Amino acid sequence: MSLSPHTELSQDEVRKCQSMQVEEWEVLESIYPECCISREHDQGNIKLEIPVELGDELTVSIMDDGSLPALPSLPTSLKSGLPSEVIERPHQIQEHLTTLPPLLLHLILSPGYPIYAPPKIVSFQTNYNWLPLMNLLQEMLLDMWSPGEGTLYTWAEFIRSGDFLQPLGLKDNDQLRIPHPAPHLLRRVLKSYDENMKLSQFSQSSFTCSICFTVLKGSRCLQLACSHVFCRTCLEDFWGLCIKEGDVGRVGCPDPECVKEHSEASEEDVRKVVSEDQLKRWKWLRQKQTLERDPSIIHCPMEFCQTPVPKPAESDGDSGWARLRTCPSCSYSFCAFCKRTWHGPLTDCPISFAETFLIEYMELPVDSPKRVNIERRFGKTNLRRMVAKYEEEQMNKKWLEDSTMACPGCRVYVEKSLGCNHMTCSKCGQHFCYRCGAKLFAGDPYKHFSTPGLSCYSKLFDFQSADDNEWQPVEGFEFV
Amino acid sequence: MDARLRRVNKEISDCKNDKTSNITIDLIGDSPFHLKGSFPGPSGTPYEGGHFEVDIAIPESYPFQPVKMKFITKVYHPNVSSASGAICLDILKDAWSPVLTLKSTLISLQSLLCSPEPNDPQDAEVAKHYTTSKKSFEDTARYWTQVYAGAGKGKGSAAGGAVGATEAPKNEVAIAGLEEVHVGKFEKLGFERGKVIDVLRRLNYRGSNVTNIHDDRIVQELLK
Numbered sequence: 001m002s003l004s005p006h007t008e009l010s011q012d013e014v015r016k017c018q019s020m021q022v023e024e025w026e027v028l029e030s031i032y033p034e035c036c037i038s039r040e041h042d043q044g045n046i047k048l049e050i051p052v053e054l055g056d057e058l059t060v061s062i063m064d065d066g067s068l069p070a071l072p073s074l075p076t077s078l079k080s081g082l083p084s085e086v087i088e089r090p091h092q093i094q095e096h097l098t099t100l101p102p103l104l105l106h107l108i109l110s111p112g113y114p115i116y117a118p119p120k121i122v123s124f125q126t127n128y129n130w131l132p133l134m135n136l137l138q139e140m141l142l143d144m145w146s147p148g149e150g151t152l153y154t155w156a157e158f159i160r161s162g163d164f165l166q167p168l169g170l171k172d173n174d175q176l177r178i179p180h181p182a183p184h185l186l187r188r189v190l191k192s193y194d195e196n197m198k199l200s201q202f203s204q205s206s207f208t209c210s211i212c213f214t215v216l217k218g219s220r221c222l223q224l225a226c227s228h229v230f231c232r233t234c235l236e237d238f239w240g241l242c243i244k245e246g247d248v249g250r251v252g253c254p255d256p257e258c259v260k261e262h263s264e265a266s267e268e269d270v271r272k273v274v275s276e277d278q279l280k281r282w283k284w285l286r287q288k289q290t291l292e293r294d295p296s297i298i299h300c301p302m303e304f305c306q307t308p309v310p311k312p313a314e315s316d317g318d319s320g321w322a323r324l325r326t327c328p329s330c331s332y333s334f335c336a337f338c339k340r341t342w343h344g345p346l347t348d349c350p351i352s353f354a355e356t357f358l359i360e361y362m363e364l365p366v367d368s369p370k371r372v373n374i375e376r377r378f379g380k381t382n383l384r385r386m387v388a389k390y391e392e393e394q395m396n397k398k399w400l401e402d403s404t405m406a407c408p409g410c411r412v413y414v415e416k417s418l419g420c421n422h423m424t425c426s427k428c429g430q431h432f433c434y435r436c437g438a439k440l441f442a443g444d445p446y447k448h449f450s451t452p453g454l455s456c457y458s459k460l461f462d463f464q465s466a467d468d469n470e471w472q473p474v475e476g477f478e479f480v
Numbered sequence: 481m482d483a484r485l486r487r488v489n490k491e492i493s494d495c496k497n498d499k500t501s502n503i504t505i506d507l508i509g510d511s512p513f514h515l516k517g518s519f520p521g522p523s524g525t526p527y528e529g530g531h532f533e534v535d536i537a538i539p540e541s542y543p544f545q546p547v548k549m550k551f552i553t554k555v556y557h558p559n560v561s562s563a564s565g566a567i568c569l570d571i572l573k574d575a576w577s578p579v580l581t582l583k584s585t586l587i588s589l590q591s592l593l594c595s596p597e598p599n600d601p602q603d604a605e606v607a608k609h610y611t612t613s614k615k616s617f618e619d620t621a622r623y624w625t626q627v628y629a630g631a632g633k634g635k636g637s638a639a640g641g642a643v644g645a646t647e648a649p650k651n652e653v654a655i656a657g658l659e660e661v662h663v664g665k666f667e668k669l670g671f672e673r674g675k676v677i678d679v680l681r682r683l684n685y686r687g688s689n690v691t692n693i694h695d696d697r698i699v700q701e702l703l704k
Contacts, residue, residue: 210579211543212483213490237483238544238578256577418548420561420568420602450604452701458682460604461561 014111021109024150032156035102044109046119046152050159051197052100058176062187063092065132065179093183097176097190099197101127103159107152118145119152128189132179133168140167209234211254224269228255235273239265243278248285249426292427300327301339311336320345358390408432408439420460422446435459484542488512491582503586505536513538516552517586521629522594526621527555530629534589535565536582546576547585556617556624556657558598558607567592568602605681609657613687620657627655656681662690671702 009017021044029036037047106122113119124138131137144158145151158164165171170178180186203219209231216231223229235254242250252264271279288308291297296311307329324342326333333342338349361383364371375383400406404413405423409430414423421434422445431440433448435456440448449460489512495505503519515536521527533552539545549572551565560567571580571588580588601607610617627650653663656677662685666676679701683693 212487233483234578241541241544254578256571256575256579259577260575419566419573426574446601446604446607450601450608452683458605460602461564461566 009112009116013115017112017115020114020150024114024152028152028156031153032160035156035160044111044113046105046107046109048105048107048152048156049102050105050156051102052162052165053160054098054100054162054176057096057098058174060095060097060176060178060190061092062095062183062190063177063179064183065181067181091183093187095187095191097194099194100162100190101130101193103131105155105159114145114150115148118142128186130178130180130186130190133170137164137168140164207231211238222269222272224253225266226253226255226258226263228253228258230254232273239270239274239282240278243274243282243285246285248282248289251282298325298336298339300330300332301334302327302330302332305330305332355390358386362387362390405432405434405437408437421449421456422460484538484540485512487543488538488582494581495583498583501583501587503583503590505582505586508535513542515582517549517582519586519590521625522590525594526618527557527593527625527629530625532589532593532629534586543578543580546572547582548572549585549589554624554628555593556606556621557593558596558601558603558610559592560602560606562603562606566602568600605684608684609686612684612689616657616686620654623651623654652677658685666698666702669699675702 025036025039025046032050035048035050037049039046104123104125104127106124108120108122110117110120121138121141124134124141126134141151141155141158144154162171165176170176178186201218202221202223203217205218206215207218207221207229208215209221209229211230211234214231218229220233221229221231222235238254239251242248249262249264250259251270252258252262267283270282274282291308291310294310297308298311300307300309305327307327309325309327311325323336323345324333325336334340335342335349340350343350361371361374364374400413404415406413407423407425407428407430409425409432410428412425412427414425414434416423416434422440423432423434424430425432431442431445432438433440433456438448438456446460448454449456449458451457492505492507492512492515495501495503503517505515505517508514508516515538517534517536519532519534521530521532531553532555535550535552537548539548549567551560551567554562554565556562559569567589569588569592571577571585596607596610598607598610606617609620652674653660658677658680662680663673663676666680667673679698683689683698683701685693685698
């Protein structure tokens with residue numbers, strides 16, 4: 001573009017241009033405040049930093065432009081210290097991006113702009129020279145000016161929207177190609193810029209948390225891997241509760257669709273939300289859950305330990321040695337049957353003796369000579385302690401028998417608080433009947449309750465726990 | 481846990497302001513955590529015209545644990561216990577999400593009335609009735625809606641769905657989803673009417689079962 005040399009401008013003309021420049025800057029500043037870096041009145045010096053927003057995520061291929069010489073063949077000893085990407089120099093790397101780093105534009109608006117002269121481009125560049133063909137783009141920009149019209153807004157929009165990429169031949173269909181001397185380096189720069197932009201956009205936007213219904217800035221929210229956004233406080237309360245109750249399967253996105261898919265949160269997300277202790281427990285519970293899927297697991301009987309102890313791989317099922325377990329955490333060796341200190345492969349478990357002995361002892365009248373004799377031999381305190389322990393165990397057992405039902409699949413005890421008698425074990429997935437403990441056929445579990453003649457026929461709902469009774473609705477149901 | 485109170489209050493007021501959904505949530509006593517929800521029976525179903533009330537108990541850790549809901553109004557539906565009103569709907573159990581609200585849950589109950597799931601029944605007898613003869617099931621459900629949910633009556637009595645039961649004499653045979661002819665047939669043999677109804681209901685003496693179940697079988701049951 002060539003311009004006829006100007007004759008001197010009149011004062012009036014200069015003033016007119018001046019006011020147009022001020023107005024244009026004000027408009028630009030109100031539309032793109034983040035792009036307008038500085039303006040010096042007297043010299044017409046303007047600096048713009050215009051980031052490129054691609055709208056939707058775009059596949060960007062960063063290609064080696066071949067301008068760097070190939071690496072000389074290095075001795076292997078030297079190569080081993082270098083990252084593989086330096087040695088191999090991949091030809092093309094793909095990345096998915098939504099923003100690209102800004103184009104830095106330094107302009108001088110001459111006194112005749114915008115009526116008589118175009119803006120003068122002092123420098124036009126990008127950090128890390130990520131954009132090739134800057135000269136071509138500069139020519140395009142200058143071509144866009146027509147006398148009498150401010151062109152800054154058009155330029156900013158042309159760059160910001162990424163519209164310039166197509167005419168430069170860098171973009172076709174939904175693919176962007178950027179040649180660069182060092183693709184692996186540029187990729188890191190572009191990716192971290194894109195991530196930072198996304199993060200700052202997120203933390204400045206407002207979101208309505210659909211759990212507490214409050215509107216919050218993104219900085220107080222978290223976007224999960226599935227892209228749903230919740231406030232950190234609600235996630236902390238929710239996950240904290242699940243971790244406390246040992247319900248690790250529910251530590252995931254609270255959105256109904258994600259709940260249905262049982263999608264669990266990633267460790268990275270959990271770490272961002274819960275405390276260090278909770279994270280530790282969450283990890284421990286997850287590990288426990290995996291181990292418990294193995295039916296041969298026995299927990300270490302040491303009260304302070306409780307580590308799951310798997311069956312040794314090489315154990316021989318028939319010999320007495322199969323009963324031996326050694327805790328990997330506290331090294332306690334015990335019998336898998338009676339859970340007492342290892343008593344060798346040949347000795348029977350001592351527990352049955354202790355139990356029959358105690359029952360006998362307790363049945364004796366308090367002052368009977370036989371009882372006193374036993375007390376003398378074993379010590380009254382010892383016996384009292386054993387009896388107390390035995391009674392507690394019996395009570396636990398009785399409670400388990402009366403108020404719970406063991407899953408026929410994995411023997412975990414289940415207490416029903418409300419609902420019907422068809423249970424699905426949350427641990428092993430077995431369907432069973434809460435009334436009689438029978439395994440139910442998963443394909444048609446209700447047959448058990450609907451086949452006349454069976455003991456649980458029409459008893460899908462008969463069992464009412466104390467809790468359930470209290471919670472009867474106040475009115476209605478006078479007809480049954 | 482004032483977050484729970486804040487959320488429940490907001491839910492109640494949101495529901496009051498929403499005039500389009502026809503769902504109401506009211507306090508039963510002083511506690512904001514024991515509520516009564518209600519909604520009209522969906523049109524085009526046997527529940528049309530009925531007014532259904534639901535007992536709502538909000539647990540300590542709501543909304544992270546599911547709300548407890550139970551029909552106050554008696555409903556004849558495969559997924560609702562005809563005796564206790566207990567509902568076994570997935571979102572009230574393991575599919576619960578803290579994002580769900582009292583209103584959205586009540587709407588789910590309303591749509592449960594539109595689309596029974598007889599393959600996942602909560603009342604096995606009702607579900608059998610449904611699969612044996614849909615028409616007969618619908619007649620019974622409609623009758624229950626009239627008797628218990630106040631359908632086809634003046635607006636004044638609609639609110640007292642359960643109370644309506646005391647007003648008109650109920651037809652026990654219709655409530656059990658049976659036919660008078662069948663009940664009469666065995667009653668004439670000398671069995672007590674209540675017992676006949678009970679046995680025929682249990683054996684699902686409806687639709688094609690009327691020809692499939694032999695009279696001997698019924699008498700055998702009646703003699704037990």
